[in-house]
Amino acid sequence: MTGTDGALGGRSGGPGGGPLLLGVRHHGPGSARAVRAALEAARPGVVLIEGPPEADALIPLAADEGMRPPVALLAHAVDEPGRSAFWPLADFSPEWVAIRWALEHDVPARFIDLPAAHTLAWRAPERESEPGESGERGESGEWAEPGEPGREDEHGAAFPDVRADPLAALAGAAGHDDPERWWEDVVELRGAAEGDALAPFTALEEAMSALRETEESGGHDRDLVREAYMRLQVRAAQREFAQGTAVVCGAWHVPALRRRVTVAADRALLKGLPKVKVDLTWVPWTHRRLSRAGGYGAGIDSPGWYGHLFGVPDRPVERWLTKVAGLLREEDRLVSSAHVIEAVRLAESLAVMRGRPLPGLSETTDAVRAVMCEGSDVPLALVHDRLVVGDALGEVPPGAPAVPLQRDLDRIQRRLRLRPEALERELELDLRKETDAGRSRLLHRLRLLGVGWGEPAASRGGTGTFRETWRLRWEPELAVRVAEAGVWGTTVLAAATARAEADAVTAQGLADVTALAERCLLAELPDTLPTVMRILADRAALDTDVGHLAQALPALVRSLRYGDVRGTDTGALAEVAAGLAERVFVGLPPACAALDADAAEEMRRHVDAVHGAVGLLGDAPAPGHGDLRARWRAVLRTLSARDAVPGVIRGRAVRLLLDEGKLAPDEAARLMGLVLSPGTPPSDAAAWIEGFVGGGSGGGMLLLHDERLLALVDGWLTGVPAEAFTDVLPLLRRTFSAYEPGVRRSLGELVRRGPERRSSVTTAGSGIPGFAPGLDTGRADAVLPVVRLLLGLDTADAADAASPVDARTRSVGRPGTSRRPDADDNDLVEVHA
Known part of the structure; x- marks a missing residue:
């Protein structure tokens, strides 16, 4: 009853009695079944549930046909959406069962935990964390925080930190080293005591009361505050509803709610708490995020298994192993009904040998490994990932509150038939199709907003510009990212445009701006391009570092060359790219002089990048800039002839001219012969060879088909003095190790044959080394x-x-x-x- 001192007592939950306190384990199917049985027996007038009271208005949505667990309550600060917290609920969570029972029986349901406005404000001074980690509930319903340091008794023995994991402490007291297995034995695999639906809660309350006695001298300050608020809410409900009050909360809190504490003392604990303005809504959740591996403090090891136990109360082992067999058959493993029968027998035998009431997860796993997987853990890992943990993704009805950006995203997802899925999958897009082009735009815009639903992946079907491959996976935390991005606009297009403009203004380097321009073209943000182009032109005019200019040019040219796939006007981009190329042409020769080995290798990569960019840019030259390819070839000739330019750059310039057909093979052989002459230091000659045929540029095939070049390299290498060979060897090893094994093997065969036999094989009767006189x-x-x-x-x-x-x-x-x-x-x- 409610005493004059504000204490709570009783256990009936009926009229005139004290509150019915149902202590549970979050996400426990056994607790969920017991809660439903207790509510059916007690028929209270109100159901109070541990959770943020700001979400009371969201409770009716749990009865909507579009609401499918697992789901979570998401609370975030209005002014700082990244500060957020989740309250996940699965269909086997006791809180969800209590909500559904109340809605089905037209009984009021309320949340009674400390308001999220205080909780999020309380977390503000602490370390920043990823959404869904430290902001979630702990094992018995509390906020997940690091455990308190252990205390010592009068004999100097350390008390166990039972607050960190009460179930582990209870399992240890019962002589079990596995809390999950112990909980399965005493709760999940046993039904409620016949004739007394409250027996499981009475036993659990007694155990938690004994555990809390070890913490009475210290405790957790936040627990004390939260429990004070819960007691005040229970008292208020008892005054309002004469039919009785039922409370569903973490078992750890039941002894505190039963304790006799004055109202004044509870209010004193709540005085002066910090507060922020918050918004709450329902968001989809996943079984994978319910698992401990996902970083959730109140998680369970096997949400898929627990969901199975809750949904299949009869013959759960047989049905589970049948489900496992179906999965393995889908993966083309030979599993028959005989395997299922034998696995069931083995699991039951293991349960008897281990003294368990029924086969649990460990027994069924051992049976699957032995019978269906032939002792291999490889297919067993698939079973664990797909079934034991599971990839279920919940759904939230369209009527749930959401920021405008989330509503626009939901509308676009429905229009494009691109539903979020918890399981990672690859999506192949053909940009010539309207729907696929729209999907590409959406994913690129979300990436600009920091919502990483999809990541570009290498396409296995081709490398053309009409194809895109994405790797998609929806995580619950992305709902927070969408809420954060809501500050940029109310629609995906408006938010991406505003975010891109802001990023262009704050970009640190020229390459960052050009990369942003490319992303804007991919996302089709035409209103953003003028701003980005203006900033790009200003940065390019002020940046004198040729390396920065060379890094920026390829991204610009890719955007220009491939932008027409989406029909985007790239006229302004062409002008900026051509001007940038002109500046690279002028500044590159002086920038290549007097470089050390590392700087020369980096500049060689810039030369390769500029060469590829000019090759694309030359197809669509900007007005007033003439033939960019001809100008670039002149730059390459200058680089190839200057002695002050490092050998790796000179060799690459000669190779690029040879590949373009602008340098005769005889001239290339002459230049190589000069470099490999005895007057050239071996290290410089080796660097020239690296530039000419190294770097994975296909130079090995060139040596295979041009006898003269191979003979020059072979003659130079055999003539390197012994004292210089050790200095040259690392560079040569790097050069030739980049070749494919078949190329290296063929080169070795040619070298082994010697010059005379090589000539008869590669140049017999040919005007061009390596080729026959005419076409066959x-x-x-x-x-x-x-x-x-x-x-x-x-x-x-x-x-x-x-x-x-x-x-x-x-x-x-x-x-x-x-x-x-x-x-x-x-x-x-x-x-x-």
């Missing part, structure tokens, strides 16, 4: 059927002669011309020999 049309014709099959043209032979569309394909085999399919469509792209 007979061998080319033999390849045509295979090429046509690869192009999907094998069924259109009869129509080839008459069809003007397929006339494009007849150039295959024409002297001087070949065709190849584009990576994204079946258009044939002409490649001139």
Whole structure:
């Protein structure tokens, strides 16, 4: 009863009696079944549940058809959305069962924990943490905080830190070293005592009371404050509802709620608490985030297993092993019904040998390993990931409160048919399709906002510009990221535009601005481009570091070259890119002089990047800038001829000119011969070789097909003095180790044969080293059927002669011309020999 001193007593929960205190383990299916049985027996007039009272208005949404656990209450500070906390609930959570029972029986339900306004303000001075970690509830419903240091008794023995994990302390007292197994034995695998639905709660309350006696001298200040607030709320409910009051809370708090404490003392504990303005809503949660591996303080090791126990009360072992067999069959493992029968027998035998009432998770796991996985832990890991933990993702009805940005995101997700999923998956997009282009825009815009729902991945189907591959995985914390991004706008487009403009203003380097410009084009933010282009032009004009300019150019050119896939106007970008290229051309030769080895290698990478960028930029030159490719070739000739330029850069310049066909093979051989002459220091010669054929640039194939270049390298290498060879060896090893094994093997064979035999093999009767005098049309014709099959043209032979569309394909085999399919469509792209 409620005494004059404000104390709480009784256990009936009926009219005229004290509150019915139901101490539970969060996310425990046994506790959930016991709560439902106790509520059915007591029929209270109100149900009080541990949780933030600001969420009372959200309780009716639990009855919505669109609400599917696991879900979580999300509280975040209005002025600082990143400061947040979650209260996760699964369908087997006792709190969720209590909410659903109250809604089904038209009984009021309320949350009675300390308001989130105080909790989030209390957390503010502490260390910042990722959402979903320190802000979540602990094992018995409290906020997860580090355990208190252990105290000592009068004999100097340390008290166990039972507050950190009360279940572990109880399991240890019962002689068990595994709290999860002990809890399964005493609660999950046993039903409630017949005839007394309150028996499990009475036993658990007695155990927790004994444990709390060891902490009465100290305790946790936050627990004391929270429990004071709970007592005040219970008293208020008892005055309001004469039909009785039921309280569902963490078992750790039950002894404190039963304790006789005055109202004045409770109010004194709550006086002066800090406070912030908060918003609350429901958000989807996942089984994976309920597991301890996900960083959740009140988590459980096996949410999928517990969900199975709650949803399948009859023959749970047989049904579980059948589910495991189905999963393994989906992964093409041979598992029959006989395996299931034998696994059930083994699990039951193990339970008897271990003295357990029924086979638990450890017995079923051992049976699966032995019978279905043939002793291997590899398929067992899949079972643990997919079933024991599980990848269930909850759903929240559209009517749940949310920031405007979240509502716009939900609308776009429905329109694009791109539902969040807890399991990681790959998404292949064809940007020529309207829906896929919209999905790409959404994912790129979310990345700009810091909502990492998707990450770009390397495509396995091709490298064309019409294809994108994303790796998607929705985590509950992304709801917090969306709330944080809400400060930039009420729609995804407006928020991404505002965020990109702000990032452009605060960008530290030129490369950061160019990367942002590329991301804006991918996200199709046309209103942002003028601002980004203006800042980019200003930064480029003021930056005198050629390395920075060279780093910035490739991203700009990629945006310019591939921007037309999305139909974006890139005229302003072309002008900036061409101007940037001009500045690189002017500044590169002086910047390459007098560099040490590390700086020279870095500059060589810049030269490669600029060469690739100019190759793309040359297809669409900006007005007034002339032929950029011709100017770049002039820069390469300057670099190749200057003695002050490091050998690795000179060698790469010669190689690039040779690949472009702007340097005759005889001239390349002459330049190599000069560098490899006895008058050149061996280290400089080795650096030139590294630049010419190293760096994974395909130089090994060049040596295979050009006998003169190979002979020059071979002759120089055999003539390096012994005292200089040890200095040259590391660079040579790096150069040749980058070649593919087949190339290295072929080069070794050619070197082993010697100059005379190599000449007969590689240059017999040829005007060009490595090639025959003319085309062998007979061998080319033999390849045509295979090429046509690869192009999907094998069924259109009869129509080839008459069809003007397929006339494009007849150039295959024409002297001087070949065709190849584009990576994204079946258009044939002409490649001139």
